[in-house]
Amino acid sequence: MKIFRYLFIGAIFGITLAKAEVISWFRIYEMFKFQSFHMYGVIGSAIMIGIIVIQWIKRKKLKSIDGEPIQIIPKKFSWARYLIGGTIFGLGWAITGACPGPMFILLGNGVGVILVVIASAMLGTYVYGKIRHKLPH
Amino acid sequence: MNQVIDWISQPWPWYVAGPLIALVMFSMLFFGKSFGLSSNLRTMCSILGAGKSCDFFDFNWRDQMWNLIFATGLVLGGLITHLYLSNDQPVHISASTIAELQSYGIENPGKNVVPKEIFNWEALFTLKGFIFMVVGGFLVGFGTRYAGGCTSGHAISGLSNLQPASLLAVIGFFIGGLVMTYFILPYLLIL
Numbered sequence: 001m002k003i004f005r006y007l008f009i010g011a012i013f014g015i016t017l018a019k020a021e022v023i024s025w026f027r028i029y030e031m032f033k034f035q036s037f038h039m040y041g042v043i044g045s046a047i048m049i050g051i052i053v054i055q056w057i058k059r060k061k062l063k064s065i066d067g068e069p070i071q072i073i074p075k076k077f078s079w080a081r082y083l084i085g086g087t088i089f090g091l092g093w094a095i096t097g098a099c100p101g102p103m104f105i106l107l108g109n110g111v112g113v114i115l116v117v118i119a120s121a122m123l124g125t126y127v128y129g130k131i132r133h134k135l136p137h
Numbered sequence: 138m139n140q141v142i143d144w145i146s147q148p149w150p151w152y153v154a155g156p157l158i159a160l161v162m163f164s165m166l167f168f169g170k171s172f173g174l175s176s177n178l179r180t181m182c183s184i185l186g187a188g189k190s191c192d193f194f195d196f197n198w199r200d201q202m203w204n205l206i207f208a209t210g211l212v213l214g215g216l217i218t219h220l221y222l223s224n225d226q227p228v229h230i231s232a233s234t235i236a237e238l239q240s241y242g243i244e245n246p247g248k249n250v251v252p253k254e255i256f257n258w259e260a261l262f263t264l265k266g267f268i269f270m271v272v273g274g275f276l277v278g279f280g281t282r283y284a285g286g287c288t289s290g291h292a293i294s295g296l297s298n299l300q301p302a303s304l305l306a307v308i309g310f311f312i313g314g315l316v317m318t319y320f321i322l323p324y325l326l327i328l
Contacts, residue, residue, distance in 0.1 A: 003206050005168055010210015011217060013161045018218035019145070020154030021228050025251040030234040032311075032318035038151050038229075043292060045155025046162075050297025053163050064169040072166070075285055075295065075302040082302050085283030086291075086309020092276025093310060094317035095269055095325070097251060099288040100174040100281060103274075104208050108215025111251055113258050117274035118178075122185075124278025125178040129193030135283065 014105045023105045025097025032094055080136035092124075146224040162293055170203055173290030175281040177201075177208045241326035265328040284309060 020042055021027050031039035056062070057070050064070050093099050096117050098106060103121065106114040128135075162172040179194065180201040188195035228247035238246035244254065260266030281287040284306045286295060292310070295303020 002203070005164075006170075006203050006206040007210040007213065009161055009164045009168075010207040011214040012157065012210075013207075014211040014214015015218050015222065016149065016154050016157045016161070016214075017211075018215050019149040019222065020151065021148055021250075022154065023215070023250060024228045024230075024247075025256070026228045026230045026234065026238070026247050028314075029238070029318060029322075030230050032314045033234065033237070035231045035234045035237075041151025042154045042158070043288075045152055046158035046293050047296045049156050049159035050162055050293060051299065053159060054297050054299075057166065062167075064167055066169055068169055070166050070169070072171075072294075072298050074298060074300045077300075077302045077305075079305070082284055082305040083309045083312075085280050085285070086306040087280070087313040087316075088276055088309075089280030089284055089287065089306075090310040090313020090315075091317045091321075092273050092278075092280055092313070093288075094314040094322065095273035096277055099277065100178060101211060101287070101289050103277075104174070104177075104211035105215035106250070108212035108217075109219045109250060110215075111256060113256055113261065113270065114251075116261060116270045117277075120271045120274030121278030121281075122178050122182055124275040124280070125175075125282045126182050126187055126191070126194070126278075127275075128279045128282040129179070129182070129187065129191045132193060132283075 013101070014108065017102060017105055018109055023098065023102040023109065028094065028097040078137055084136070092121075142221070143224075146222045148226065148229055158293060159297070162289075162297065165207070170207075171290075172294045173286055174204075174208060174211075175287035175290060177204055178278055179282060180205060238326075241323065243326070263328075265325065268325055268328070280313070 017023050022039070022042055027039055030036045054072065062070050098114065098117065100121065103114055103118050165172040180198045183194040183196060183198040228250060230247045235246045243252050255266060255269050261270060284291065286306060291303040291306040296307060
């Protein structure tokens with residue numbers, strides 16, 4: 001059953017971010033105020049190990065469980081979309097204290113009202129889809 | 138067994154969480170998928186029928202089921218932590234963060250996972266609650282799709298893959314986050 005593998009990995013991810021307090025609004029505030037190393041340690045060490053893992057995948061031409069080569073399709077570079085889109089995301093991240101992953105985890109962690117934030121994020125995604133042709137990319 | 142649970146129930150340090158996040162990313166790649174949460178928002182719009190009014194959502198969302206199941210796993214992980222692995226300790230934020238937030242009128246910074254006086258159902262009908270939950274959520278959803286990814290997709294997956302686009306997106310995340318935290322939140326928090 002393939003669905004259990006994604007459910008399982010997702011649960012591990014959810015427990016990890018919940019136990020490391022990454023889902024806390026307070027930790028995000030503290031991060032943007034540079035008042036603790038914690039969040040930088042979490043994200044930084046994940047990236048450091050991630051770089052090594054992906055280099056290893058590429059050098060060894062590792063295959064996935066289905067025998068297909070593991071491919072990581074890089075995103076095409078452009079200025080406007082990443083800088084403007086990223087900045088808008090950052091503004092929202094600092095108010096809500098939650099990026100999309102933690103939103104789902106908070107829901108399970110007993111913060112029911114986060115459903116409103118998720119619904120609003122869906123609306124934001126929808127509006128982007130509607131007006132995306134008018135935006136610089 | 139209880140000792141193990143007690144041990145796990147302590148807050149996890151960064152050097153435990155970071156490697157586990159990398160392992161999660163690797164597991165998704167190993168199963169032939171990618172690691173990124175924000176595309177679920179688009180898929181959820183599509184499931185609700187957004188494809189009828191906008192071609193951006195007109196795709197076969199069933200192909201994205203794996204990622205929705207992954208997101209369901211996140212909810213489950215949050216629930217497991219809430220029910221079995223929490224020891225009711227406050228969030229271990231720094232003393233300076235606590236003092237600063239108290240000066241903005243937050244009563245017990247870190248007591249709960251989110252500031253309860255802002256994130257609750259009643260507050261939703263106040264200007265402050267509306268801005269923090271509705272406006273904030275909207276910016277996250279709009280921005281993440283515009284930028285083509287969120288923290289998991291760009292900061293973790295993208296930077297691990299040394300992608301210039303992701304570096305630019307993460308710089309954007311920080312520009313937005315710093316502007317909000319330093320220049321706007323001080324006004325919003327005292328609303």
